[in-house]
Amino acid sequence: MARLTTRIGVGTLGLLAGLGAPRLVAQSWALPASDPVSIARSGTGVAYGNSLEAAGLNPALLATLRDGNSAYLALGLEMEAAQTTLQSNQQTYYSSDRSRSLPAMGAAWRLSPDLVLGLKLDEPFLRHSVMPLQYTGRFAGQSLDLNTHRLEGQLGLAVSPNFAVGASLGVTRVQYSWDNMVRTLVANPNPGAASPILGQVESDLHQEATKIAPSYSFGFRWAPNSRWTLGGSYVGAIRTTMPLSASYGPTAPQYFFLTGYPRSFASPSGQFQAGSGGLTLPGKATLGVRQRVNQLFTWELDVHYIQGAQTQLPGYPSLTLASGTTVSGAGQGTTFRNGVGGSVMGELNLGKRWVVRLGAEMEPALRDDSQVDPLLGGAKSSGFSTGFGYKCLGGEVNAGYQYRQSQDVQNNNLDGAWPVSGYTTNPTQTRVEGMGHLLSIGYKRSF
Numbered sequence: 173m174a175r176l177t178t179r180i181g182v183g184t185l186g187l188l189a190g191l192g193a194p195r196l197v198a199q200s201w202a203l204p205a206s207d208p209v210s211i212a213r214s215g216t217g218v219a220y221g222n223s224l225e226a227a228g229l230n231p232a233l234l235a236t237l238r239d240g241n242s243a244y245l246a247l248g249l250e251m252e253a254a255q256t257t258l259q260s261n262q263q264t265y266y267s268s269d270r271s272r273s274l275p276a277m278g279a280a281w282r283l284s285p286d287l288v289l290g291l292k293l294d295e296p297f298l299r300h301s302v303m304p305l306q307y308t309g310r311f312a313g314q315s316l317d318l319n320t321h322r323l324e325g326q327l328g329l330a331v332s333p334n335f336a337v338g339a340s341l342g343v344t345r346v347q348y349s350w351d352n353m354v355r356t357l358v359a360n361p362n363p364g365a366a367s368p369i370l371g372q373v374e375s376d377l378h379q380e381a382t383k384i385a386p387s388y389s390f391g392f393r394w395a396p397n398s399r400w401t402l403g404g405s406y407v408g409a410i411r412t413t414m415p416l417s418a419s420y421g422p423t424a425p426q427y428f429f430l431t432g433y434p435r436s437f438a439s440p441s442g443q444f445q446a447g448s449g450g451l452t453l454p455g456k457a458t459l460g461v462r463q464r465v466n467q468l469f470t471w472e473l474d475v476h477y478i479q480g481a482q483t484q485l486p487g488y489p490s491l492t493l494a495s496g497t498t499v500s501g502a503g504q505g506t507t508f509r510n511g512v513g514g515s516v517m518g519e520l521n522l523g524k525r526w527v528v529r530l531g532a533e534m535e536p537a538l539r540d541d542s543q544v545d546p547l548l549g550g551a552k553s554s555g556f557s558t559g560f561g562y563k564c565l566g567g568e569v570n571a572g573y574q575y576r577q578s579q580d581v582q583n584n585n586l587d588g589a590w591p592v593s594g595y596t597t598n599p600t601q602t603r604v605e606g607m608g609h610l611l612s613i614g615y616k617r618s619f
Contacts, residue, residue, distance in 0.1 A: 200535050200553030201318070202456070202478075204515070204574065205229070206276035206294035207246045208612040211572030212559025214531030216474045216517035219393060219403030219462040224278050224616065225570075227290055227326065229458070230391035230405040231338030234280055234288040234328025239618035241281050246570075248274035248612025254301050254546035254578070258308060258587060259601040267301040267546060272319065274612055290326030295319070296344070296387075296407075297453050301547050305353075305423065309545060309586035309602065311502035311595055314376070315351035315421070316547040320344050320410070320453070322387055339390040344410050348451065348486065349380035351421045352501040355590040356440050356493060358427070369592060372428045375439040376421030377501070379446045379489040385412035401462040409455035409482045416446035418489040430592070440493055447487025454508075454538075455479045471518045480538035483508040485548070502588055502595050507543065511536025513553070527561040529572070544581040544604050551579045557610075567617030578606030 204215025209225035217226035221236035224244060254267040277293040299318040303310060324342030331337060355372045391405030425439040460474035488501030513535035520528045532555065539550030559572035586602040588595065 200576075201297050201299045201453075201549065202535075202553075203250070203295055203298055203610065204533055204555070204557075206248070206274055206612065207244065207278065208248065208559055208570040208572035208614045209529070209561065211248070211574050211610050211612050212529035212531060212557050212570075213472075213517040213519070214515045214533040214555060214557045214574060216460065216472050216515040216531050216533070218391060218405045218458045218474055219401040219460040220470075220472055221393060221395065221401055221462075224280055227280065227328065227338075228278055228292045228294060230393065230403055231290060231326040231328050231340045231389060232336045232391040232393040232403065232405075234290045234326055234338055235286065235330040235336035236328075236393065237280055237282070237288060239280075241279075242616065242618040243279035244277070244570075244614050244616035246276040246612050246614025248276070248572075248610065250274045250295075250298055250608070250610055252300065252576070252606065252608035254303075254549075254604070254606040256303075256307060256309065256546050256586065257603040257605075259603060260587075263306075265304050265307045267303055269300055269302040269315070269317070272298060272300060274610065276612065276614065286330040288328045290328065290340070291324070292326060292340070293321070293323050296322050296410075299547075299549070303546060305426070308588050310353040311588045311590055312586070313350070313352050313501065313545060313547045314423075315349070317347065317349045319347040324387060324389070334395045336393045337391070339388070341386075341388045343384050344387040345382065345384050346410065346412060346414070346451065346453075347382045348414055349378065350486065350489070351376055351378045351423070352488060353377070353423075354491065354499040354501070355428070356491075356497070356499055357592065367430065369430060371430045372590070372592065373439060374426045374428060374590075375491075376423035376425075377418065377444075377489045377491060378421030379416045379418040379486070381414035381416045381449065383412045383414050385410050399464050402460070403462070404457070404459045406457045407455055409479065410453040412451055414449040414451050414486055416449045416486055416489075418444040418446040442491045442493040445490045445492065447489055449486050450484050451486055452482050452484040454482045468521050469518065472516070474515045476513045476515070476535065478511050478513065478536060478538065480508040480536075481510050483538065507540070508538045508550070511538060525563045529557075529559045529561070531557040531574075541581045542583060542585060544583055545586060546604055546606065549578070549606065551581050551604075555610075565615070567615055569613070569615055571613045572611065574610040576608040576610070578604070580605050
């Protein structure tokens with residue numbers, strides 16, 4: 173039995189390492205989880221019974237908890253970075269605004285032998301990046317900040333000793349901001365001048381909003397025997413209309429000369445108009461199978477169906493000048509698609525106090541390569557994670573880490589230029605890359 177366990181463990185770790193190799197990976201909007209246990213499992217766990225953290229992925233698992241009441245608190249850090257390389261001159265630009273805090277909370281109260289009430293706080297979607305002013309795709313997008321905080325009440329019901337169902341309902345606070353650069357003409361104040369145009373002013377158009385939207389999920393868990401478990405969950409899409417407001421952004425205006433005219437100019441006055449406020453973050457259905465090989469080792473494999481075609485983002489802000497001319501973003505493809513991905517994890521108990529976790533995930537591309545950019549991404553998503561738990565202080569301390577790196581994508585639509593005649597693109601390839609990290613530490617206790 174020990175030899176079998178060793179072989180299974182080594183095989184699973186090899187599979188996890190293979191899935192996490194950089195040649196397969198890319199970064200996603202959606203976080204696998206916010207708590208350290210689920211991060212270490214790469215978001216795998218819809219069938220993982222007796223786990224308060226997994227109940228955040230599938231509320232039906234609340235009914236499997238052995239403790240009467242339990243809770244955990246966690247705090248972590250999410251980091252992501254993007255870069256673009258213009259193939260014509262090998263000039264590389266790196267994003268800034270790379271870090272965000274990552275809080276998480278979960279709790280469960282047993283109301284009866286078959287009914288358990290839960291509460292969770294997490295961050296389902298997170299995307300942020302600021303590209304430098306030299307980035308040639310800045311007219312299509314220069315800065316993005318999409319942040320979500322989800323708070324839901326949960327309920328798990330054991331229909332029978334082997335079958336449970338659950339549901340959750342709550343709200344998600346969505347924060348969104350967007351910047352893109354536009355250019356407007358500077359007219360010569362001398363009516364008799366040979367050239368009626370002196371140059372152009374490049375300005376930052378900004379829009380932002382915060383909105384609270386409803387969110388929900390439901391799931392089931394079936395255990396035909398003590399070794400095998402089948403679980404499934406559906407997390408609904410987050411839909412709302414953002415009350416956007418538009419203005420000039422914080423980036424100072426730049427003047428582009430035609431004849432070397434020495435004056436500097438401020439951004440022109442005009443009427444701001446925010447883009448359409450519709451925003452939808454996609455839903456996800458997950459089906460997972462778990463096997464407890466023995467008292468030491470457990471593994472699980474989850475398959476995800478992401479409803480990426482539901483995704484909708486707000487439109488570009490615009491500025492209408494006194495002359496009646498309207499300028500806006502250059503525009504990029506915003507067509508998203510559905511896809512299937514998966515994740516796998518292994519958990520090994522080392523004695524009575526220690527548990528070691530490994531996980532890997534790979535999610536589908538939600539956009540064509542020709543639409544992938546450093547702000548919105550959309551390429552294949554995957555990562556490799558690890559973590560541990562240690563029983564002490566009357567509870568359990570957990571830590572989790574996931575490494576995320578983007579697949580290189582070539583895009584011919586990001587080398588933009590905005591001469592006096594208007595915006596245009598050069599058919600030059602731009603390589604888009606990215607990477608990120610998730611890390612969290614938390615404490616869980618039963619009471």
